[in-house]
Amino acid sequence: MFINDLLAWFQEVREPYFFREQRNPYRVWVSEVALQQTRIQAALKPLQRFFEAFPDISSLAQATEEEVLYAFRGLGYYSRARNLRKGAIYIKEKHQGELPSDYTSLLSVPSIGPYTAAAISSICFRERRPVCDGNVKRVLARFQMWSDPKSGGKLAEKSTSFLGEIFSQMQAHPGDVNEAIMELGQKICVRSRPLCPVCPIAQNCQAWQNQVVNQYPAASPKPEKIPVRWNMYFIHNSQDKILMQNWKDFYFLKGHYSFPSSLDFLSQKKHLFSWEGKNLEKNLLWQKKIHKKLTPLFVQKHGITKHKIEIYSYFLSPADFPSYFHENDDFLWVSQEEVSSRLVASALSKVWTKYLESSQMNF
Ligand code: SF4
Missing domain, CATH: 3.90.79.10 (Nucleoside Triphosphate Pyrophosphohydrolase)
Incomplete structure (x- = not known):
């Protein structure tokens, strides 16, 4: 199965990012929120600073909004920092300061949406939840030669269901699979000029095998003015x-x-x-x-x-x-x-x- 090739490659290239050590749910939560807007290399220092200021949910919940905004500088929109604080206060009050350990309960935390809930539950709690960001959609559109445009829900729907099927047939850690596909999209299957000759899943990739990689994912139709x-x-x-x-x-x-x-x-x-x-x-x-x-x-x-x-x-x-x-x-x-x-x-x-x-x- 191509997943084995993908995971073998991921084990080799995986970066030992400090915020992913020991699959700490709080750190995964904050870093996933920050990385939705900030490139990983640019986010490293600001994240370190943030975790020094607020090492756990309890310290984040106790901080003032100004303190949180100040510590969040360099990590994207400040509305996200405000939401993190709101989420921390909620977790402290309703869950004794511990992030819930399943996807559905995570969704009840203010500011945690389907993407972040899937990332936390799969990476930290082994729940079989596909994470579907832009990288994942691009990789799978090419891998499967799906012609749906990159914007719009169809491609996301297909990607989620495809990964769900794969998760149901494998023993590997679902968090590893999610991270591996995202990493492949960041490092190899990049938006323009993907590095197909060195791609670990090239043998099974339909777009590469048919030499039509540049046609996927399909461009979104331009809205009428x-x-x-x-x-x-x-x-x-x-x-x-x-x-x-x-x-x-x-x-x-x-x-x-x-x-x-x-x-x-x-x-x-x-x-x-x-x-x-x-x-x-x-x-x-x-x-x-x-x-x-x-x-x-x-x-x-x-x-x-x-x-x-x-x-x-x-x-x-x-x-x-x-x-x-x-x-x-x-x-x-x-x-x-x-x-x-x-x-x-x-x-x-x-x-x-x-x-x-x-x-x-x-x-
Ligand atoms: S072979 Fe090329 S298009 Fe296919 S997944 Fe790998 S990098 Fe992407």
Whole structure:
């Protein structure tokens, strides 16, 4: 069975990482959380520091949040450190300071999800639980020539069930098997240019045997972009000041200054206005009327995350702006110099520059 070849290779290359010594559940827990975001070599020193500060669950549970965050520096998002502390407090209260020894009970600990529960239960308690991370999915997609895309649940489902089947037929330590596959994905079956000629399971690997390794795992289909028409209104007052608005809670650029705008989601029949959001009908009527008499100064294409945007820029007199608009904290008349300093997003700065060029205005 290919697992024997894999385990023989793993015994040779296995690194004696201090946090895996004696399969200590607390150390495996903390290190698995940290290694989901941090490369192992970069995590070694910070992990050592963390375990010096908090050698066991009890010390972690007693620490303040600030102390835990400080000790976690270099190990990824601080939300994970907060969750570790929450988990430690729960374990101290409900499990007398000992991590539960089975997968299902581990899942009841705040912050421990299926991946970490499978890692702890298989590595520390010999439970036959497959651990399925990105490395494992990549190795198995190639090994089995599975055509499912790497994102999405299908590949994870197949990997878990394939390993579950293998676990049921073997005597080897399930933690070793999990670690060995992950290690193979990190060292040999890497994302680009895998080292197939020296791979311990190459003889059984379907993708390698068929010389189609570069086709697996299949790329995830790109999500369709949402088309949006963004109508941006440049409004000047008699002092040649221009109206800006703080988009405290608008769809894009929350908390940033921009120009009064409306968004038409072309494929969804959805419309949003950056002002007076409750007056949708009124706003739509206004927009219909005003667009009949205005010609856009220019149209600029832009992309924001999953949106494909076209910004239509209009020059508007204050009298043409909806009469139910009342000046409030969100709106501000500002000079040209101030406009530039308030535009944080580069896309908006570009539109502003283009607007100045096209309108040839001198403030
Ligand atoms: S032979 Fe190549 S593709 Fe197959 S598991 Fe090994 S490294 Fe991955």
